[in-house]
Amino acid sequence: MSGDHGSSVISAHVREVEALLEERGLLDDGEIDRRIDEFAAGGSPANGARVVARAWVDPGFAERLLADANAALPEVGLSMSGGLQEQRLKVVANSATEHHVVVCTLCSCYPIALLGPSPSWYKSEAYRSRVVRDPRGVLREFGVELPAATRISVWDASAESRYMVVPRRPEGTEALSEDALAGLVSRKGLIGTALV
Amino acid sequence: MARVNDVGGMAGFPPIVEEPDEPRFHSDWEAHVFALNGALIRRGVYNLDEFRDAIERMPPQEYLASSYYEKWFTAITTLLVEKGVATAEELAVPDDHTH
Amino acid sequence: MTTRTERFAPGDRVRTRSVDPAGHTRLPRYARGAVGLVVEPAGAHPLADDRARGVAGAAQTVYHVQFAAADLFGAGDHTVTVELWEHYLTPVEEQA
Numbered sequence: 193m194s195g196d197h198g199s200s201v202i203s204a205h206v207r208e209v210e211a212l213l214e215e216r217g218l219l220d221d222g223e224i225d226r227r228i229d230e231f232a233a234g235g236s237p238a239n240g241a242r243v244v245a246r247a248w249v250d251p252g253f254a255e256r257l258l259a260d261a262n263a264a265l266p267e268v269g270l271s272m273s274g275g276l277q278e279q280r281l282k283v284v285a286n287s288a289t290e291h292h293v294v295v296c297t298l299c300s301c302y303p304i305a306l307l308g309p310s311p312s313w314y315k316s317e318a319y320r321s322r323v324v325r326d327p328r329g330v331l332r333e334f335g336v337e338l339p340a341a342t343r344i345s346v347w348d349a350s351a352e353s354r355y356m357v358v359p360r361r362p363e364g365t366e367a368l369s370e371d372a373l374a375g376l377v378s379r380k381g382l383i384g385t386a387l388v
Numbered sequence: 389m390a391r392v393n394d395v396g397g398m399a400g401f402p403p404i405v406e407e408p409d410e411p412r413f414h415s416d417w418e419a420h421v422f423a424l425n426g427a428l429i430r431r432g433v434y435n436l437d438e439f440r441d442a443i444e445r446m447p448p449q450e451y452l453a454s455s456y457y458e459k460w461f462t463a464i465t466t467l468l469v470e471k472g473v474a475t476a477e478e479l480a481v482p483d484d485h486t487h
Numbered sequence: 488m489t490t491r492t493e494r495f496a497p498g499d500r501v502r503t504r505s506v507d508p509a510g511h512t513r514l515p516r517y518a519r520g521a522v523g524l525v526v527e528p529a530g531a532h533p534l535a536d537d538r539a540r541g542v543a544g545a546a547q548t549v550y551h552v553q554f555a556a557a558d559l560f561g562a563g564d565h566t567v568t569v570e571l572w573e574h575y576l577t578p579v580e581e582q583a
Contacts, residue, residue, distance in 0.1 A: 203417040204482050206461060210424060212474055219427055227423035232412065276429055276436065280530050282551070297396030297515050299440055300456070309412050315456050318404045321395040324517060324567050325560055333404055344565035348396065350513050351549045351570035352532050389507055390516045397517035397560060437539035441511035 234274050235308040240356055241377035242268055245370045247285070248361040257283050261356070265306075272354070274305035281306065284347065285358040286384075291342050292357045293331065293384030295323045296349040303354035307382060314383060324348060334385040357384040392448035418457040425464055434467045442466045493548045493573075499525045500579040501552060503571065511539035514575045517559055518567070522579055526551040526568060534572050547573045 213219040246268050247254035256264040261281040265271050272279045281303055284292040296302065297320045302310040313319050323330045327344045331337075338344065347355045359381040365373060380386035395401070413419040429436055442463035443451070451459065465479045495501055505520030513535045531546040538544075552571050556563030 199415050199417070201481065202458065202461065203415065206417045206420050206424070208482050209465065209468070209474075209479060210420065212478060213424075213428075213468075216473060218431060218433060218473065219424075223427055224420055224423045227426055228419045231419075231423065276426065282529070295396075297517070298393055298513060299443070311407070311410055312456070313404050313406050316401075316404060317395050317398075317452070318401040321398040321401050322404075324396045325556075325563065327565050330404065334406075345553075346565060346567045348515065348518075348567060348569045350515055351529075351535065351572065353529050353549075353551070353570050389509065394516045396515045435538055435541075437511060437535045438541060440535075441539040444511060 235304055235306045237307050237377075237379035237382060238374070239270050240303075240307050240379070240382040241374040243270065243283075243356070244358050244377045244382070245374035247358050248365075248373055249370050254285065254358070257358070258285055270306060272303065272305055279303065279305065280353045281356060282347070282353045283356050283358060284345070286360045288360070289341070289343060290345060291331075291338055291384065292345045292347060293323060293327055294347045294349065294355040294357060295320055297321070297324055298348075298350055301349035301354060303356055306354075307356070307379065310383075311379065331385060334380065336385065336387055356382050359386070359388045362388055391444040392446070392451045393444045413457075421457045421461045421464070425460055428464065428467075433471055433473060438467060439463055442470075493528050495525045495528070495548075495550055495573070495576065495578070497525055497527050501525055501550075501576040502579050503552075504575050504577070508536065510536065512536050514571060515569065518554060518569050518571075521554055521558055523552040523554040523558070523569075526553050529570060532572075534574050536574075549573070550576070552576070 210219060210224060214221060243257065243265065247257050253264060253267060261283040262272055272281050286292055300310060300315040302314065304310065319330065324346050327346050328338065349355055359377065362376060376388050378386050378388060381388045425439065428434060429439065443459050446459065446462055454462065468474050468479060469476050500522060502522050503514060503518055503520060528548050528550050531548050533544045533546055549570055549572050551568050553566050553568045556565045556567060559567060
């Protein structure tokens with residue numbers, strides 16, 4: 193299944209299927225390459241980081257974001273419409289008393305149009321099986337040790353909504369610009385498996 | 389009946405492994421599979437739920453042994469046969485001359 | 488987005504179906520037959536179970552439903568919020 197040999201076999205197989213579909217009029221010449229380029233130019237975790245930084249510096253935006261993320265995203269020049277269809281985004285914010293973490297137990301749903309492709313661990317059975325059952329243990333494996341009093345909320349992206357976490361703003365960042373704040377936010381922070 | 393993809397709450401999977409500086413795709417063919425699926429869904433050859441269903445119908449041992457985009461490619465070829473776009477023979481793995 | 492009447496409101500207690508369907512479903516096994524709290528409606532879409540069979544049913548409301556981990560797994564102090572189609576849910580009468 194894996195390794196260079198397996199990879200070259202499946203690579204040839206994929207190309208044959210593409211050729212067959214072109215022959216049957218179900219793919220246009222160059223369409224695959226065009227789609228790959230479009231996708232590469234699309235979502236990235238930097239988008240999520242920008243949203244978070246704005247929410248940190250602008251409480252009004254944070255409020256609008258949590259109430260209706262799709263309506264608030266255009267304020268930072270973003271939207272959820274880059275994929276196959278516009279998806280509903282639900283944004284949840286960590287606080288001193290509550291920590292959110294996102295999973296898709298049934299497959300791998302993720303706000304890909306906004307954040308780009310998800311990391312492999314997010315798609316793994318290991319993460320999907322355990323985080324709903326033992327989020328504290330999973331977070332510990334990611335190096336996140338939460339106080340026992342912090343409530344943990346797990347969100348299973350089981351239907352049409354996609355989710356993003358607003359991490360807590362780190363202490364001592366009052367002087368940082370919005371851009372510099374965005375630079376602090378990681379992809380794991382947006383999923384909830386890192387503090388920021 | 390519950391399918392192999394429905395893993396929430398299950399025990400026994402290996403530890404979670406993070407890949408530092410993970411690329412968007414690990415090989416060119418993965419990007420092709422990703423784009424191919426989008427193209428077929430946009431054309432209405434099948435819908436996203438039929439695609440998920442086709443992944444879930446994989447034999448459990450095959451599902452668990454396949455990489456993410458191997459699952460996708462299996463589902464795509466399954467649906468192309470079921471939708472009458474091509475025959476299973478036409479979509480068979482190409483001859484492997486290295487053996 | 489939609490003018491349909493929503494069967495459930497935030498705060499309603501609902502029970503998920505315990506049916507083990509033959510085909511595709513978006514009600515995870517761990518959340519079957521469980522009682523949770525409706526957080527909010529989250530739009531309306533045709534049931535995924537139908538779409539996976541190539542059937543285009545009418546759109547119905549999906550809800551964010553929050554479960555206590557202890558009610559799902561018998562242990563845990565966290566909550567799990569699952570997004571569920573109305574079809575998967577029945578009302579739980581308040582106990583007197």
